[in-house]
Structures are given as structure tokens and as C-alpha cells.
Amino acid sequence: MNPSSPTTSAFPAVAAHGRVTFLGAGPGDPGLLTLRAVEALAAADVLIAEPEVLEVVRTHARANVDTPQLTIADEVSAAAGVPVIRDAANLVMEAARSGRRVVRAVTGDPGLDGNAAEEMLVCATAGIPF
Known part of the structure; x- marks a missing residue:
């Protein structure tokens, strides 16, 4: 394989x-x-957005983009008025x-968000480009 060949990838698993x-x-x-x-x-x-910015970024997304919800309600958090954040990395x-x-x-x-940095690390570990 020639490394300069356009069909050769340095990361075939990606x-x-x-x-x-x-x-x-x-x-x-x-x-x-x-x-x-x-x-x-x-x-x-797929658009995975924090609830605070979902509507802001959705204005620029395609109409049929998949938007899984990060917030879910459970009995404890609903009673306390606190949303539970699903594991965005997953x-x-x-x-x-x-x-x-x-x-x-x-x-x-x-780059300054600790959770996003953790998600980037998960992507890097799995060989997924970001």
C-alpha cells in the first residue's frame, strides 16, 4: 500500500x-x-444538544434531523424540579x-466544557473522528 495513495487510510477502522x-x-x-x-x-x-441551546441550533438543522433528548424526567428529579441529564457520551x-x-x-x-472534553476523549479512544 502506498501511503500517499488517496484510497489508503491511516485509520482504516474509522x-x-x-x-x-x-x-x-x-x-x-x-x-x-x-x-x-x-x-x-x-x-x-443527529443533533445532540443541551436543553439550553437546543432551539438555537435547531434553527439551522435539517427538518428531519434526529434529536434524541438529553433531559428525562424521573420521579425524584421531577419532584425537585431538577432535570436529569442522560449520558450524552453514550x-x-x-x-x-x-x-x-x-x-x-x-x-x-x-473546549472549556468538562463534559464535552470527556466526550471527546471517549470518541478518541473509540477511534471516531471529531
């Missing part, structure tokens, strides 16, 4: 996986998203392993 884009939704104004963010949202098969990995393009939107900057 070809079967999708791709994850970690997107910072900033302060919640859709007009402040970057052009790259808008492009990623328009191409996404949602991201499940979608990416099925070959889908995933956008994971977080409030603010994903």
Missing part, C-alpha cells in the same frame, strides 16, 4: 464510523454561530458508530 462535531452554541443567539457551525448543523444526521457514540454525522452542541465553548 471508515465504518460516522463523525462527531462538537459545537459551541455560545450565549444562545443563533446569529452568532459561525459559518462552520451552520454548515455542520445543515449536514447533521448517545454520541451510539449515533457515530452507526455511521451517522453527529453534532454535539453545548452551551459556550466545547
Whole structure:
């Protein structure tokens, strides 16, 4: 195999996986998203967003994008008025392993978000490009 050949991949196991884009939704104004963010949202098969930014980023996503919910209600949290956050890393990995393009939107900057950094590490460990 020639490493410079366009059909040769340095990461052959990655070809079967999708791709994850970690997107910072900033302060919640859709007009402040970057052009790259808008492009990623328009191409996404799956949009996994924190509840605070879901509607902001959904405005730029395709109408038929899959949006699994991160918040679920259980009896304890509902009684306390606190939403429970589902494990976003598992949602991201499940979608990416099925070959889908995933956008994971977080409030603010994903590089500064501890949960997003953990999700990036999970992707890197699994060989899924992000």
C-alpha cells in the first residue's frame, strides 16, 4: 500500500464510523454561530444538544434531523424540579458508530466544557473522528 495513495487510510477502522462535531452554541443567539457551525448543523444526521441551546441550533438543522433528548424526567428529579441529564457520551457514540454525522452542541465553548472534553476523549479512544 502506498501511503500517499488517496484510497489508503491511516485509520482504516474509522471508515465504518460516522463523525462527531462538537459545537459551541455560545450565549444562545443563533446569529452568532459561525459559518462552520451552520454548515455542520445543515449536514447533521443527529443533533445532540443541551436543553439550553437546543432551539438555537435547531434553527439551522435539517427538518428531519434526529434529536434524541438529553433531559428525562424521573420521579425524584421531577419532584425537585431538577432535570436529569442522560449520558450524552453514550448517545454520541451510539449515533457515530452507526455511521451517522453527529453534532454535539453545548452551551459556550466545547473546549472549556468538562463534559464535552470527556466526550471527546471517549470518541478518541473509540477511534471516531471529531
